[in-house]
Amino acid sequence: VSVVGRRSRRTPRTRWIAFTLAIAFALIMLAPFALMVSTAFKPYAYVLEIPPKLIPDAPTLDNFVNAITTNDFGRYFLNSVFVATLSTIVSVTLASMLAFVFARYEFPGRRVLFAALLFTIMVPGLVLLIPQFVLARNLGLLNSLWGLIIVYSVLNMGLNTFLLRGFFAAMPKEIFDAAEVDGAGPWRIYRTIAMPLARPGLATVTIFSFLAAWDEFTWAIVTISDRELYTLPVAIRLFQRANGTEWGLVFAASLIALMPVLVLFVALQRHVVSGAFQGATKG
Amino acid sequence: MEVGRRIATNRRWPHLLRLLPIYGLLLPGLLLYGAWAAYPLISSFILSFTDWNLLKPTSFVGLDNYVRAFCDPLFWRSLSSTLGYTVVTVAGQLILGLGAALLLNQRIPGRSVLRLIYYLPVITSWVIVSLVFLYLYNGQAGALNWLLKDVLGIIDANVAWLAEPSTALWAIAILGIWKGIGWTMVVFLAGLQSVPDDLYEAASMDGAGTWSRFRWITLPFLRATSTFLLVVLTIGGFNAFISIFVMSSAATGTIGGPLNSTDVVLTYMWKQAFTEIDLGYGAALSFVLAGAIGLVSVIEFRLIRRQEST
Numbered sequence: 001v002s003v004v005g006r007r008s009r010r011t012p013r014t015r016w017i018a019f020t021l022a023i024a025f026a027l028i029m030l031a032p033f034a035l036m037v038s039t040a041f042k043p044y045a046y047v048l049e050i051p052p053k054l055i056p057d058a059p060t061l062d063n064f065v066n067a068i069t070t071n072d073f074g075r076y077f078l079n080s081v082f083v084a085t086l087s088t089i090v091s092v093t094l095a096s097m098l099a100f101v102f103a104r105y106e107f108p109g110r111r112v113l114f115a116a117l118l119f120t121i122m123v124p125g126l127v128l129l130i131p132q133f134v135l136a137r138n139l140g141l142l143n144s145l146w147g148l149i150i151v152y153s154v155l156n157m158g159l160n161t162f163l164l165r166g167f168f169a170a171m172p173k174e175i176f177d178a179a180e181v182d183g184a185g186p187w188r189i190y191r192t193i194a195m196p197l198a199r200p201g202l203a204t205v206t207i208f209s210f211l212a213a214w215d216e217f218t219w220a221i222v223t224i225s226d227r228e229l230y231t232l233p234v235a236i237r238l239f240q241r242a243n244g245t246e247w248g249l250v251f252a253a254s255l256i257a258l259m260p261v262l263v264l265f266v267a268l269q270r271h272v273v274s275g276a277f278q279g280a281t282k283g
Numbered sequence: 284m285e286v287g288r289r290i291a292t293n294r295r296w297p298h299l300l301r302l303l304p305i306y307g308l309l310l311p312g313l314l315l316y317g318a319w320a321a322y323p324l325i326s327s328f329i330l331s332f333t334d335w336n337l338l339k340p341t342s343f344v345g346l347d348n349y350v351r352a353f354c355d356p357l358f359w360r361s362l363s364s365t366l367g368y369t370v371v372t373v374a375g376q377l378i379l380g381l382g383a384a385l386l387l388n389q390r391i392p393g394r395s396v397l398r399l400i401y402y403l404p405v406i407t408s409w410v411i412v413s414l415v416f417l418y419l420y421n422g423q424a425g426a427l428n429w430l431l432k433d434v435l436g437i438i439d440a441n442v443a444w445l446a447e448p449s450t451a452l453w454a455i456a457i458l459g460i461w462k463g464i465g466w467t468m469v470v471f472l473a474g475l476q477s478v479p480d481d482l483y484e485a486a487s488m489d490g491a492g493t494w495s496r497f498r499w500i501t502l503p504f505l506r507a508t509s510t511f512l513l514v515v516l517t518i519g520g521f522n523a524f525i526s527i528f529v530m531s532s533a534a535t536g537t538i539g540g541p542l543n544s545t546d547v548v549l550t551y552m553w554k555q556a557f558t559e560i561d562l563g564y565g566a567a568l569s570f571v572l573a574g575a576i577g578l579v580s581v582i583e584f585r586l587i588r589r590q591e592s593t
Binding site for chain 1: 302304305306307308309311312313315316318319320321322323324326327330382383386387389390391392395397399400401402403404406407408409410411412414415416417418419421423424426429433434461464465493518521522524525529532533549552553556557562565566569570572573576577580
């Protein structure tokens with residue numbers, strides 16, 4: 001009885017303190033977003049008002065309309081969707097094949113190849129930039145969305161392979177042995193057994209790859225020079241460079257860019273939080 | 284292992300036939316990866332020993348580029364800025380990320396909404412958050428100046444946070460911390476799941492307070508998680524680029540401005556390679572950075588392991 005009494009005395013108070021702190025912290029974390037959203041609805045004259053008002057005096061949708069109609073952000077949006085979707089499919093498919101083999105089979109060269117893969121995860125992306133640029137130029141992939149798709153596919157392949165390998169390695173061996181006894185080869189086991197079982201892991205690497213491709217900036221700004229081929233990060237940044245004080249438009253375009261990843265993240269949040277770091281935090 | 288033994292007992296031909304589909308599965312990924320990651324890495328390394336600049340025929344210059352970096356005061360300055368930025372952002376993310384994780388590990392209402400709010404900066408692109416903070420830091424009418432001057436009265440006059448050499452890098456570091464707290468928190472939360480609840484209950488019954496439970500139960504269980512985070516966040520700090528690139532060029536007109544105060548190794552390397560078109564030197568700088576990252580990661584692992592054994 002005494003234990004129960006003590007717990008019920010303490011727990012509500014600490015919980016209330018924790019709750020208050022958590023809300024206060026959430027407000028600090030949200031403040032920059034709140035200002036971004038409210039500015040996106042403000043007419044040009046009010047974007048740098050003092051004091052900054054959270055609820056605009058004369059809210060307007062003009063910024064969103066202008067972003068899409070006169071400033072072509074609809075087009076940049078489609079470019080980003082195209083590039084991020086295709087590169088995610090390529091990256092996740094190829095990484096899952098690599099990860100499946102690394103997790104389930106022994107073959108000559110296995111250790112060296114896997115070590116090389118891990119090594120490239122740690123190298124800063126900018127190290128590769130110069131030779132990738134030369135390679136893209138020689139193959140005619142500069143100023144082309146295909147050049148973006150190829151490099152973004154490679155961008156996450158090392159990490160995807162590493163994460164997915166953990167999922168495949170954790171699957172019970174017996175299922176695979178049974179399939180082999182039935183005469184199934186690696187391709188069939190990969191397609192019919194390993195992939196369906198790896199769904200939570202695939203969801204995780206899919207969202208990470210999509211996010212990375214959607215947000216990528218450096219490679220796009222180096223290789224893309226035609227206006228019609230801009231992706232959203234490049235377009236938003238160059239728009240801000242050219243129209244420094246048009247904050248309402250800049251943030252309207254930013255919100256348009258943020259929406260798809262927000263939707264994707266909320267939809268797949270469960271997987272990301274539960275699945276992503278299991279391998280990383282153990283041991 | 285088991286598979287290996289089975290393969291080894293097979294005869295040679297069936298063995299090769301068996302390996303064929305395995306290499307078939309590897310081939311597409313390895314080809315793409317080899318052409319666009321491994322090959323560029325090697326070729327960049329070779330480049331770093333040349334004077335390649337697109338203007339004259341390239342020749343090997345041995346270690347010249349590395350010696351030049353060693354004697355280049357601006358490189359050393361960028362390296363020390365990189366270290367400062369990394370120390371501040373890693374510490375900030377670890378402390379606040381752990382704090383957020385401990386809060387959300389309690390049974391409080393609205394946990395999933397709070398978690399999403401903390402995580403929101405993580406999923407927002409670097410370009411967007413850089414522009415948002417550029418707006419907040421505005422020297423005349425920014426929200427930060429308004430808050431510090433008009434509301435809290437901490438400063439007397441507006442500060443041009445990003446145009447002032449003494450504040451610019453730290454203003455960008457605050458963005459780095461804010462953006463990374465959510466990710467650090469999620470990893471800590473995963474680590475906290477490994478702490479058995481009955482340990483806390485037993486400790487409470489023995490009269491242990493909140494602090495001693497945290498110090499003697501929670502922290503030891505988070506050791507593997509913290510090591511992982513320390514190494515990954517350090518690598519992230521060394522790789523900071525987009526925020527500095529976007530904010531410094533927008534606020535001062537030069538990448539790494541004002542007065543080179545926000546130049547980190549990557550922005551300095553960028554300018555050498557793409558503004559000065561000194562591609563060999565740029566490649567060498569990037570390998571010095573890669574070496575520094577490797578070295579610091581190894582030191583971090585070692586230090587933590589030594590702590591564990593004592």
